[in-house]
Amino acid sequence: MHLTEHLIPGPKDLWFLPLGGCGEIGMNLNLYGHDGRWLMVDCGVTFYNPLQPGTSPITAEVQAADPAFIAKRREQLAGIIITHAHEDHIGALPFLWPRFACPVYCTPFAAEILRRKMARTGLAQQMPIIEISPGGTCSIGPFSINWLNITHSIPEPQALLISTAAGKVFHTADWKIDNAPITGRPFKPQVFKRLAQQQITAMVCDSTNALKPGFSESETACYHALFDVISKEQQRVVVSGFSSNIGRLISLGHVARRTGRYLALFGRAMENMVAAARVCGYWPDDIPLIEPSHVGYLPANEVLVVATGSQGEPRAALSRLAQQSHPHLILEENDLVLFSAMLIPGNEMLVSRLLDKLKALKVRTLQHKDCPLPIHVSGHPNQGELDLLYRYVQPAIAIPVHGEAAHIKANAAVARAAGVAQQFTGQNGDLFVLAPEPRVWPQAVATGRIAVEH
Known part of the structure; x- marks a missing residue:
């Protein structure tokens, strides 16, 4: 039974309630409750794979966490924080915001991305966007927020220290330790x-790679690997990756310059990200981009294209190249398509079909898993x-999120070994009571997915 009608946090309560992104990767939507108010952290999407029916009754291509719980009590919602501009943290907000109609707090880069998204919905003038400088502070209702610079694969990623009269939460959002980011x-x-001196009640932490031992490699190591591979090539090179990874795109710009190639972007999402990076001062002046329509006229050894579609998305630029239906370039025998991205679980079939089409064209492919270098x-x-x-x-409680059950379990084991006294594991809809008496209330709130237009 869902006792959602009575879920109002008191002045001594500190609650964490994930509606999306806990027990899955993507679609993050987190709520913190204290003293009669709620704070939302992130509002993202996930991408449905039509080749794997049964994972969700909804067949829409783009899905978000069902916000019904908080939409019904939006007068209690003090504000929304966006930690960074990745789609699984920001992508649903343009569509769901009318249900909340409250201020949105984010850094200037995320604000630039959000404004571009809102311009397509016609609601750009209505949404109050409050820009917070990276590493800044703000108060939102009964919540005091310290924004903490952390490293991740996009400009201005922020972790959050959320302080209340009942306790403090360190919310990592997405992060890694990178000593040489681009x-x-x-x-x-x-x-x-x-933070150890602050007596943190709970640390809510990213679990995406919790199954992997050791340390992740730096973005700079990836730059050197991409240069090593591309510098030996005589044919066209097409690199496919995530459009939001500005650091990777800058690396490829440097590679293009060093190898005597011209860089072109194929894909609206990528062009949009680079435009935002330019506005916010993240795109170096010495990396020129050529018009995509000029690529077809260049000698093969002078072409470096970065294309969307590393997950085999049927409408993305790389799939169109594989079908020889792209307006600006026809791939030829012995050209190289390099995948500078991980394969997201669930997309194996789509990528396999894409690889088959490229193979039929006698185009060479290089995937991350098949390369000894960190491409x-x-x-x-x-x-x-x-x-x-x-x-x-040194939090009192560890709460792993942003992962499937196995990732969350592995993250909890790391926390236990690191000396964290309590580990709370759960899934969307579980109410994590952090104060006054810590416990988990399983499935306190009904959750689900809804379709969004993208």
């Missing part, structure tokens, strides 16, 4: 070591990084 400053341990690096922490951060912060 954009932003290196990871600073002292920022997080200082892709993750933006998420391995076990070594999780261990360090738990030891720095």
Whole structure:
């Protein structure tokens, strides 16, 4: 039975309630409750794979967490924080915001991305966007927020210290330890070591790579690997990756310049990200881009294209190249398609079909898993990084999120080994009571998915 009508946090209560992104990767939507108010952290989407029926009764291509619980009590919603501009953290907000109609807090880069998204919905003038400088502070209802610079695969990623009269939560959002990122400053341990003095009630932590031992590799290591591979090529090179990874795109810009190639972007999402990066000062002046329509006229050894569609998405630029239906380029025998991205679980069939089409064209392919060099690096922490951060912060409770059940279990084991006294594992709809008496109330709230237009 869902006792949702009576879920109003009192002045001594501190609650965490995930509606999306706990027990799955993607579609993050988190709520914190205290003193009669709620704070939302992130509002993202996930992408449905039509080749795997049965995972969801909804067959829409783009889905979001069902916000019904908080939409019904939006007068209690003090505000929405967006930690960074990845789709699984920001993508649903343009569509769901009318149900909340409250202020949105984010850094300038996320605000630029959000405004571009809102312009397509016609609601751009209505949404109050409050820009917070990276590493800044703000108050939202009874919540005091310290924004903490952390490293991830997009500009201005932020972790959050959420302080209330009932306790404090350290919300990591997406992160890794990168001592040499391409954009932003290196990871600073002292920022997080200082949290140990704050007596953190709970640390809500990214679990994406919790099954992997050791440490993730730096974005700079990926740049050197991409240069090593591309510098030996005589044919066209098409690199496919995530459009939001500005650091990777900058690396490829440097590779293009060093190897005497022209860089072109294929895909609206990628062009949009680079435009936002330019506006916010993250795109280097010495990396020129050529018009996509010019690529077909260049000698093969002068072409470097970055294309959307690393997950085999049927409408993305790479799939159109594989079908020889792209307006700007026809791939030829011995051209190279390099995948600078991980294969997201569930997309195996789509990628396999894409690879078959490229093989039929006698186009060579190189995937991350088949290359001895790190032509892709993750933006998420391995076990070594999780261990360090738990030891720095020393929370009383660890709450792993942003992962499937196996990832969450592995993250909890790391926390236990690092000396965290309590580990709470759960899924969307579970109410994590952090104060006054810590416990987990399973399935306190009904959750689900809804379709969104994208």
